[in-house]
Amino acid sequence: MRRRAGLVLLAFAVFFAALSPLLRWYAFPRLAKIPPSQYQEVVLEAKPAVLLDYSTLKAKKADKVTIVQTLKGNVEESEKIERSAGRDVVVWDALSYIQGPDGKMVSAIPERYIFDAHTQAPVNATGEMVDGDPVRREGIEFKWPFLTEKRDYEYFDAQTRTTAPIHYRGTRTFRGLEVYYFEQTIPWTKVPMPKKMPIEGITAEQIAQTGMTRWYTTKRMFWVDPVTGAPVNGEEIHREELRDAKKMGMSEDTVTAFSGHVKMREDYIADTVDLVKSQRVLVLLLTSYLPWGFLGLGIGLAALALWLEARSRRPETPTNA
Numbered sequence: 001m002r003r004r005a006g007l008v009l010l011a012f013a014v015f016f017a018a019l020s021p022l023l024r025w026y027a028f029p030r031l032a033k034i035p036p037s038q039y040q041e042v043v044l045e046a047k048p049a050v051l052l053d054y055s056t057l058k059a060k061k062a063d064k065v066t067i068v069q070t071l072k073g074n075v076e077e078s079e080k081i082e083r084s085a086g087r088d089v090v091v092w093d094a095l096s097y098i099q100g101p102d103g104k105m106v107s108a109i110p111e112r113y114i115f116d117a118h119t120q121a122p123v124n125a126t127g128e129m130v131d132g133d134p135v136r137r138e139g140i141e142f143k144w145p146f147l148t149e150k151r152d153y154e155y156f157d158a159q160t161r162t163t164a165p166i167h168y169r170g171t172r173t174f175r176g177l178e179v180y181y182f183e184q185t186i187p188w189t190k191v192p193m194p195k196k197m198p199i200e201g202i203t204a205e206q207i208a209q210t211g212m213t214r215w216y217t218t219k220r221m222f223w224v225d226p227v228t229g230a231p232v233n234g235e236e237i238h239r240e241e242l243r244d245a246k247k248m249g250m251s252e253d254t255v256t257a258f259s260g261h262v263k264m265r266e267d268y269i270a271d272t273v274d275l276v277k278s279q280r281v282l283v284l285l286l287t288s289y290l291p292w293g294f295l296g297l298g299i300g301l302a303a304l305a306l307w308l309e310a311r312s313r314r315p316e317t318p319t320n321a
Contacts, residue, residue, distance in 0.1 A: 009305035017298030033117040046260025088117035144229035227280040
């Protein structure tokens with residue numbers, strides 16, 4: 001009976017030992033994915049800020065400028081691209097909507113971001129765009145990969161339509177989470193005018209014909225949960241200028257269009273941290289808790305099977321009549 005029990009235990013030991021790497025290297029890449037229908041909204045604020053008053057064409061201080069950023073999964077488009085790409089793809093239709101202290105629109109810039117559901121690497125396909133302009137992304141945007149590493153990544157900047165390194169600057173603690181801190185600085189760069197202008201009847205093409213140009217620089221900062229790859233906080237020190245502005249009848253040749261330190265609103269930080277804390281447990285189950293637990297269980301069962309086998313071979317002590 002001991003030998004039979006030992007063989008059963010040994011079979012279970014082999015099963016759990018084999019299941020351990022399968023969970024980590026086979027199940028994890030197939031189960032840990034961004035859902036194609038995900039919807040997310042984040043509100044950021046710059047308090048105070050400098051904003052161009054389009055009625056007077058002069059920059060003035062504003063108590064608050066609000067940026068509402070939405071990410072909406074486009075399931076229909078993702079299914080179309082998946083059929084040709086041969087992998088799980090997510091399509092996010094994003095919108096950055098900026099409004100001044102009076103609630104009026106300053107700009108509204110749409111994006112379509114297409115990426116691999118597991119690795120978050122961009123998938124270049126028809127429809128990829130920023131503000132209606134076709135782009136070909138290289139590098140991540142909005143989200144880091146699952147199991148983020150302590151290294152620099154290539155990050156796509158939507159304003160310049162270019163990719164540049166975003167640098168790992170160390171490990172920090174944020175709201176009880178151990179996070180990786182990343183920074184990217186975009187130097188002053190000439191960028192396109194937004195297609196949607198706050199002045200009725202004025203288009204980006206008309207402004208471009210005058211010779212006035214728009215320039216931009218930013219320092220962006222992200223605090224990223226390394227397990228899920230989700231930023232739990234983000235900030236930007238952002239500046240925009242209109243140059244050769246006298247061609248549009250302005251009193252100065254360089255005018256600040258926007259300047260401010262943009263931060264996530266507190267209630268959205270709290271909601272994001274709570275969501276990430278719940279999701280990271282699922283990722284850890286597939287990458288750490290279950291693989292190591294099954295490996296330990298397999299080793300324990302194997303040891304028990306060997307012990308039973310050794311006992312079954314031990315000669316029985318004869319009993320005296």
